[in-house]
Each structure stands twice: as structure tokens, then as C-alpha cells.
Amino acid sequence: MAASADVRASNxxxxxxALIAIAAFLTLAAVIFWLDPSGFYxxxxxxxxxxxxxxxxGMLYLPRLFINHLEAPPGSQMDETFKGMERRLMRIIMNPxxxxxxxxxxxxxxxxxxxxxxxxxxKLLAVIVLSAVHGWFAGATRKFAEGRNTLTAxxxxxxxxxxxxxxxxxxxxxxxxxL
Numbered sequence: 029m030a031a032s033a034d035v036r037a038s039n040x041x042x043x044x045x046a047l048i049a050i051a052a053f054l055t056l057a058a059v060i061f062w063l064d065p066s067g068f069y070x071x072x073x074x075x076x077x078x079x080x081x082x083x084x085x086g087m088l089y090l091p092r093l094f095i096n097h098l099e100a101p102p103g104s105q106m107d108e109t110f111k112g113m114e115r116r117l118m119r120i121i122m123n124p125x126x127x128x129x130x131x132x133x134x135x136x137x138x139x140x141x142x143x144x145x146x147x148x149x150x151k152l153l154a155v156i157v158l159s160a161v162h163g164w165f166a167g168a169t170r171k172f173a174e175g176r177n178t179l180t181a182x183x184x185x186x187x188x189x190x191x192x193x194x195x196x197x198x199x200x201x202x203x204x205x206x207l
Contacts, residue, residue, distance in 0.1 A: 042119050049124055069139060072132050079128035084195055086122035087158070090114065090165050091188035094172065095181045102175055114169045126162055130155075146207030151198050158194045161187075 057075075061068045097110035133155070142148040164187075171177050179187070200206070 046119075046124065050127075053128065069136070072136055072139075076129060076132040076136060079125045079132065082121055082125035083129055083162075084191065086117050086125065087162065087165070087191035088188065090117055090122070090169070091184045093117070094168060094177070094179075094184045095188075097172055098177070098181050098184070111173045114172060118166055118169050122162065122165075126159065130159075145205070147201045147205040150207060151201040154194050154197045154201070158191060158198070161190050161194070 057072075060071045064071070093110060093114050097107070097114070100106035100110055137143055137148055137152075168177065168179075
């Protein structure tokens with residue numbers, strides 16, 4: 029019973045932190061737009077790239093944590109450390125980075141007039157798949173926290189390649205614009 033109260037308190041704190049971060053982000057965006065409306069597109073693009081880098085770092089690191097977590101005896105200090113690392117990576121880095129990347133990416137596509145271009149459709153589909161993988165990783169984080177992981181280290185190594193392949197496709201679409 030105390031553990032579930034701790035989890036609820038932790039969730040409330042995480043939600044509060046997320047709201048503060050969103051408010052700070054929106055305030056910063058408003059200030060940048062107010063100070064330099066003509067340069068806002070480039071600032072948005074810069075923040076979008078930073079968000080993508082942060083999101084991808086988490087997407088590439090989390091499966092590695094899972095692989096190492098498999099070696100930790102259930103209930104051990106090492107097991108608890110991995111659970112905390114996985115949870116914080118997801119909540120503090122990956123989730124906010126994904127949200128910022130989505131919001132700014134859609135705005136950049138709209139403002140830049142790319143919504144009807146073929147390369148953008150391929151990129152958007154790849155980002156949707158990447159977001160689905162993110163959701164799968166979030167579910168896996170919960171399963172690891174509950175001691176219910178069902179995948180092997182080899183399967184997690186293979187899963188670790190999915191974000192890489194999607195990243196290559198997305199970058200190729202944005203830089204080369206082949207369609």
C-alpha cells in the first residue's frame with residue numbers, strides 16, 4: 029500500500045514538473061517570438077533539432093539499459109537502480125523531447141509549406157513509427173519496473189536497431205528530399 033502511495037506521489041511530482049517545463053518552454057518561445065519574430069523559424073528549427081537529438085539519445089540508450097537490466101537479480105539494488113534510470117530517462121528526457129519535437133516539427137512543416145511534399149509524408153510516417161516504438165519502450169519500462177519483461181537480451185539488441193533505421197530514413201528525407 030505504501031509503495032502505491034509513493035508511486036502516486038512520484039507521478040504527481042512528474043506531472044507537476046512536466047507542466048512547469050511546458051510553461052517555461054512556451055514562455056521562452058513567446059519571448060523569442062516577441063524579440064525577433066522574423067527569426068522565430070530558425071530558433072524553432074534549432075530547438076527542434078536539439079529535441080530530436082535528445083529524443084534519439086534516449087531511444088538508443090534505453091534498450092541498452094534494458095539489456096544490462098536483464099543481468100540484475102530481481103529485487104537487488106542493481107535492479108532498483110536500473111528501474112530508476114529507465115523511469116527517469118523516459119520521464120525527464122524522452123517524453124518531453126518527443127513532445128517538443130512533434131510540436132515544433134509540425135509547426136515547421138506548416139510554416140515552411142512542406143505539408144504536401146512527398147518527402148515530408150515519408151518523414152511523417154517514419155516519425156509516427158518512431159513514436160510507436162517510443163510507446164513500446166514506455167510499456168517495456170513499466171514491465172521492467174513490475175518485473176514482467178518477456179524479451180531476451182538478443183531481442184532487445186535487435187529492437188535497439190529500429191530507432192537507428194528510422195533515424196537514417198528521416199534524416200535522408202529531410203536533407204536529400206528525394207520525393
